Amino acid sequence: MSDQPQFQLDGQPIPFQPGDTIMQAAHRAGVYIPHLCFHPQFRPHGSCRLCVVNMQGKTVSACTQPASIDLEVHSETTELRQSRLRLIQLLFAEGNHFCPSCETSGNCQLQALAYDLGMTHYHYDPFYPTRIPDGSHPELFIDRDRCIQCDLCGRASEQADHKAIYLLAGRGQHTHVAFRSDDGELGSTQAQAEDRASHVCPVGCILPKSGNYPDIAGARLYDQIPIHAQGNHRRDDGGTHDD
Template structure:
């Protein structure tokens, strides 16, 4: 924080991202301010309207006083933020590789292919391979629900479904259990199975998964490969979720 911005009253409510001055409102995070100004900061576990989480770390930025998650760090007047730099994008690429190799992501056979934010992120960051040895973790598939499929192989622990269920659907269907690399998504039901939970197809939690871990059954491959979200859009387009209403259905819709 330099002294000249402190003396300038107009600069009291702006931050600078990669040299671009961006206004913010009190209480906004760096991510909020950036998205409102049309500046893309890569992110996977963030969705406007849900409590910021700060776990995927794709949105790491440098604030001058160190590394921060843009989605949880409050914007402070005069912050000078580095975002779209080769070094940070290299970090993000490595983190994306980590997410790929800890799970079991086989894009060509996944229904989410082309609609998957993780996959789109990999393309955006120029990721060509997983780089690290695969962990080949055994993860449970839950096909018990009549209309919704849960394939934990693809879960990236972003907790979007956890938060959507709790904060929007008012249900609390999902949680994370376990520790460290054994952390995994669990279902809040007597049997631990999706079929015994309150989850319904109209819930936001059934649609918010950025990868192919939670899928709606009997709707496979309705949109051909080549015409899917990220065949037509860049992951860096702001407000993308609003352009694909079928993928993120609001509960009141």
């Protein structure tokens, strides 16, 4: 233990293994750094930027920054909390997030982080983009209004399912999740409800067509316990999602 290299995260020593990112090491040590696109089982993406931390005068994403010895990393600062709040607000403003009617409400990691960061409103003008849903699959529904372009589905589909069904397409604000089929519809792919990719979406974009709203308000994942205290989970992952 004492031989293992360490860095400091908010003054706390975090041991790390060679090749670790700051996020991987912190995650293993049970220290929460807010994140949405990071998942310990999949390669890092670095797109949501929620995991920004300060390190030697620079702001970097913890999920892509390699850990190194004697680093002094700061995460829970007033400035970074404010930056994360604004990033979350940008994510809300750029999509169409109607929480009251969303199947994932209460179990949504975007929403849970917003709660945790004290968000009460969007701050930015909502973009109200027009995004096309996909209902072609018999068991799955795609609501792109809620997509945050994190590519977790893409990575899970490739790394866990070995199907590589999901990908990101478009540019800029028109970036969107797409599917590897000739007609571009999910229903024409080999996607199955049991796939890992069907159960990795941190928001309510990839959903089963049935069995939604199983829990009453108050009994859902993030109704009582904030995300920083229990980590990024989904209600259908048996508590293993983020471990």
